[in-house]
Amino acid sequence: xxxxxxxxxxxxxxxxxxxxxxxxxxxxxxxxxxxxxxxxxxxxxxxxxxxxxxxxxxxxxxxxxxxxxxxxxxxxxxxxxxxxxxxxxxxxxxxxxxxxxxxxxxxxxxxxxxxxxxxxxxxxxxxxxxxxxxxxxxxxxxxxxxxxxxxxxxxxxxxxxxxxxxxxxxxxxxxxxxxxxxxxxxxxxxxxxxxxxxxxxxxxxxxxxxxxxxxxxxxxxxxxxxxxxxxxxxxxxxxxxxxxxxxxxxxxxxxxxxxxxxxxxxxx
Amino acid sequence: xxxxxxxxxxxxxxxxxxxxxxxxxxxxxxxxxxxxxxxxxxxxxxxxxxxxxxxxxxxxxxxxxxxxxxxxxxxxxxxxxxxxxxxxxxxxxxxxxxxxxxxxxxxxxxxx
Numbered sequence: 001x002x003x004x005x006x007x008x009x010x011x012x013x014x015x016x017x018x019x020x021x022x023x024x025x026x027x028x029x030x031x032x033x034x035x036x037x038x039x040x041x042x043x044x045x046x047x048x049x050x051x052x053x054x055x056x057x058x059x060x061x062x063x064x065x066x067x068x069x070x071x072x073x074x075x076x077x078x079x080x081x082x083x084x085x086x087x088x089x090x091x092x093x094x095x096x097x098x099x100x101x102x103x104x105x106x107x108x109x110x111x112x113x114x115x116x117x118x119x120x121x122x123x124x125x126x127x128x129x130x131x132x133x134x135x136x137x138x139x140x141x142x143x144x145x146x147x148x149x150x151x152x153x154x155x156x157x158x159x160x161x162x163x164x165x166x167x168x169x170x171x172x173x174x175x176x177x178x179x180x181x182x183x184x185x186x187x188x189x190x191x192x193x194x195x196x197x198x199x200x201x202x203x204x205x206x207x208x209x210x211x212x213x214x215x216x217x218x219x220x221x222x223x224x225x226x227x228x229x230x231x232x233x234x235x236x237x238x239x240x241x242x243x244x245x246x247x248x249x250x251x252x253x254x255x256x257x258x259x260x261x262x263x264x265x266x267x268x
Numbered sequence: 269x270x271x272x273x274x275x276x277x278x279x280x281x282x283x284x285x286x287x288x289x290x291x292x293x294x295x296x297x298x299x300x301x302x303x304x305x306x307x308x309x310x311x312x313x314x315x316x317x318x319x320x321x322x323x324x325x326x327x328x329x330x331x332x333x334x335x336x337x338x339x340x341x342x343x344x345x346x347x348x349x350x351x352x353x354x355x356x357x358x359x360x361x362x363x364x365x366x367x368x369x370x371x372x373x374x375x376x377x378x379x380x
Binding site: 114115116117119120121123124127128130131160161162189190193194195 | 330355
């Protein structure tokens with residue numbers, strides 16, 4: 001298969017079953033290079049599972065995952081590590097090393113993956129921290145800074161190696177609106193100015209529509225709709241409308257029907 | 269990465285050709301060591317043929333600027349292609365460095 005050069009990721013027929021339950025049920029998805037793609041969906045729709053497949057933490061039951069021209073679906077860990085160097089990851093909980101200073105956390109990938117001298121690494125760390133608005137915090141320990149600052153340190157670390165692509169897992173979760181908006185601005189700047197591909201998994205609508213070039217809505221392990229923020233906002237699909245408006249009643253039932261409930265209760 | 273170094277009057281002129289990244293920036297750093305050791309005061313780097321610069325390339329220039337300023341020298345970068353200029357801009361270093369549009373302008377800036 002040849003990858004469309006405009007896409008940095010192409011996913012074909014991705015299925016993931018845990019026991020008999022299909023969490024991803026035939027996902028086809030294209031992620032354009034240098035753009036921001038936001039993957040949205042309710043809890044349990046499979047968006048985090050999809051992200052874990054793209055970064056190689058989970059192997060699919062079926063299907064192909066092409067990243068920058070290579071199918072990573074059946075890839076060995078050693079090869080996957082080489083592919084992983086092309087991307088950075090911002091974890092939901094920041095995942096900083098508590099025993100290291102902020103500066104050492106950001107420097108870690110540079111020390112692990114390059115032979116750059118310490119003087120140069122120190123400058124890169126300062127530039128990355130300035131990018132996330134944390135100049136002067138190099139010597140702080142993670143426990144001395146707020147959750148929002150930790151997230152920014154984690155972002156500085158995610159971009160330390162100048163990745164082609166950055167994955168963000170719920171980047172605004174647990175942040176105040178100003179910090180969340182600042183992270184959105186950073187994602188936007190990185191994509192526009194440095195042509196970094198951003199893949200953002202979130203269920204925060206405001207943030208998604210602020211940054212997305214492309215929005216993908218997942219529902220029950222399938223791609224429900226793909227479009228620009230404008231197209232999604234004007235979608236006629238009742239599921240999409242219910243989701244983006246956050247309505248408790250609608251096409252997506254919160255509770256099962258009485259019949260299904262009764263059937264479930266009577267099953268042995 | 270090709271590095272061409274020449275002297276023009278009292279100005280040290282570097283012309284770079286290629287990508288300035290984790291692999292190639294140490295070579296440029298080595299070349300700059302000579303500039304610092306001799307305390308050369310007027311340095312121009314032409315980036316016309318540099319299509320890509322990463323953080324290590326950026327850091328190499330920052331280190332050079334720090335060291336050259338220490339002995340009151342001048343470093344001017346010129347002819348940055350838009351992709352390279354963007355890297356300086358996003359790191360907010362476009363205001364820290366003297367960036368010229370043409371080599372003639374750079375030579376004037378460094379001679380002042």
